[in-house]
Amino acid sequence: xxxxxxxxxxxxxxxxxxxxxxxxxxxxxxxxxxxxxxxxxxxxxxxxxxxxxxxxxxxxxxxxxxxxxxxxxxxxxxxxxxxxxxxxxxxxxxxxxxxxxxxxxxxxxxxxxxxxxxxxxxxxxxxxxxxxxxxxxxxxxxxxxxxxxxxxxxxxxxxxxxxxxxxxxxxxxxxxxxxxxxxxxxxxxxxxxxxxxxxxxxxxxx
Amino acid sequence: xxxxxxxxxxxxxxxxxxxxxxxxxxxxxxxxxxxxxxxxxxxxxxxxxxxxxxxxxxxxxxxxxxxxxxxxxxxxxxxxxxxxxxxxxxxxxxxxxxxxxxxxxxxxxxxxxxxxxxxxxxxxxxxxxxxxxxxxxxxxxxxxxxxxxxxxxxxxxxxxxxxxxxxxxxxxxxxxxxxxxxxxxxxxxxxxxxxxxxxxxxxxxx
DNA sequence: TTAATAACAAACCAACTAGTCTGTCAAACT
DNA sequence: AGTTTGACAGACTAGTTGGTTTGTTATTAA
Numbered sequence: 001x002x003x004x005x006x007x008x009x010x011x012x013x014x015x016x017x018x019x020x021x022x023x024x025x026x027x028x029x030x031x032x033x034x035x036x037x038x039x040x041x042x043x044x045x046x047x048x049x050x051x052x053x054x055x056x057x058x059x060x061x062x063x064x065x066x067x068x069x070x071x072x073x074x075x076x077x078x079x080x081x082x083x084x085x086x087x088x089x090x091x092x093x094x095x096x097x098x099x100x101x102x103x104x105x106x107x108x109x110x111x112x113x114x115x116x117x118x119x120x121x122x123x124x125x126x127x128x129x130x131x132x133x134x135x136x137x138x139x140x141x142x143x144x145x146x147x148x149x150x151x152x153x154x155x156x157x158x159x160x161x162x163x164x165x166x167x168x169x170x171x172x173x174x175x176x177x178x179x180x181x182x183x184x185x186x187x188x189x190x191x192x193x194x195x196x197x198x199x200x201x202x203x204x205x206x
Numbered sequence: 207x208x209x210x211x212x213x214x215x216x217x218x219x220x221x222x223x224x225x226x227x228x229x230x231x232x233x234x235x236x237x238x239x240x241x242x243x244x245x246x247x248x249x250x251x252x253x254x255x256x257x258x259x260x261x262x263x264x265x266x267x268x269x270x271x272x273x274x275x276x277x278x279x280x281x282x283x284x285x286x287x288x289x290x291x292x293x294x295x296x297x298x299x300x301x302x303x304x305x306x307x308x309x310x311x312x313x314x315x316x317x318x319x320x321x322x323x324x325x326x327x328x329x330x331x332x333x334x335x336x337x338x339x340x341x342x343x344x345x346x347x348x349x350x351x352x353x354x355x356x357x358x359x360x361x362x363x364x365x366x367x368x369x370x371x372x373x374x375x376x377x378x379x380x381x382x383x384x385x386x387x388x389x390x391x392x393x394x395x396x397x398x399x400x401x402x403x404x405x406x407x408x409x410x411x412x
Numbered sequence: 413t414t415a416a417t418a419a420c421a422a423a424c425c426a427a428c429t430a431g432t433c434t435g436t437c438a439a440a441c442t
Numbered sequence: 443a444g445t446t447t448g449a450c451a452g453a454c455t456a457g458t459t460g461g462t463t464t465g466t467t468a469t470t471a472a
Contacts, residue, residue, distance in 0.1 A: 050420050053462080125238075125241070133389055137390070218449095259430095261449090421465080423465100424463075424464095430458100436452105
């Protein structure tokens, strides 16, 4: 066993910080930011106060870091980056939505969408939370607009559709649907409302 | 000044209880259930612990009472009862949505929809919260289905529309849109996404 | 090799918070 | 008028929670 590997396993600041972030993210999804307990995160991470306050100056800073370093990359990977690969945005969006549906396991049903959860709870609590989260929404929105405009240019989407409006509507509809599943702890809303959403998207074809 | 009026102003159990409920509801909208402080409610109500625990056995019971006695009646009055008066559901729904938009003042922008707020935060916290809130969603959903079916029977809505699916989609879309406004502290999402929602509803006409 | 520093461990603290308990006063009942 | 009871007031408590402080060990630089 090499010395280098032992070094990494004994002390690794980056890994420690990341572990705290990941667990904090999970905790926020389950209990909300206000329900998150620093002690609880530390217990799950098998760390102590010393470690936590070495990496973060406060619980609030942890919240900000979770938004910037966990939530934002997740949204980019899950909802934004796939958009770029669509040849026909209509088909792509429908498939993306189906993928999201399949991704929701029974266990995750009452968890809801990470972006929407943090948005609804954290954005009213603190202005610095809100602006950062709003930035993520903007990123997603802008990427959707770009994709829709490209779809129009390439002749897949009817010219009468307004990319800006459609993008906002799609964002809202998806979040609303997932929010329902969370309350019902049931994915029927995903299938039922999803059918209408698909109809709407189909209606955008040229 | 009559004795009866003085009596009412000095001690009135029902009014006291209602005052606590109303203030608790506001606090939950602003800071969430977990952010709500019993002491904070009492201070706003100019009451003390003795009054609170005379009317409620715990903070959780207060939460349940807020759901049953404030949130539920609000949803019924705001979203359910108007449905019955629609002659043409398409026109009615569009008007109802416009009313909701006009109702959102700048001050209320970051408050979001009461139903969605309580749903997203409280339903994962406790099963008794969740079931009651899900019941409210069911009430709204069922009323919408009924209205849509009536619209089909009366020839205002095309027969190919599936009331159950459309109802879920409308619920989700509305909540999603309001949720966006909350984060942006801006009603542009209401106008932008709202235009698409209106297009969708128009598409349901015979 | 050694001094300096980064990365933690863990006891400790002050503020907060839901809930309790005892007491008081008004209103209804007899 | 006197008694009982409902509707509170307000001090108090036990447990929690974010944050501090002091100490220790691993890592790095000189």
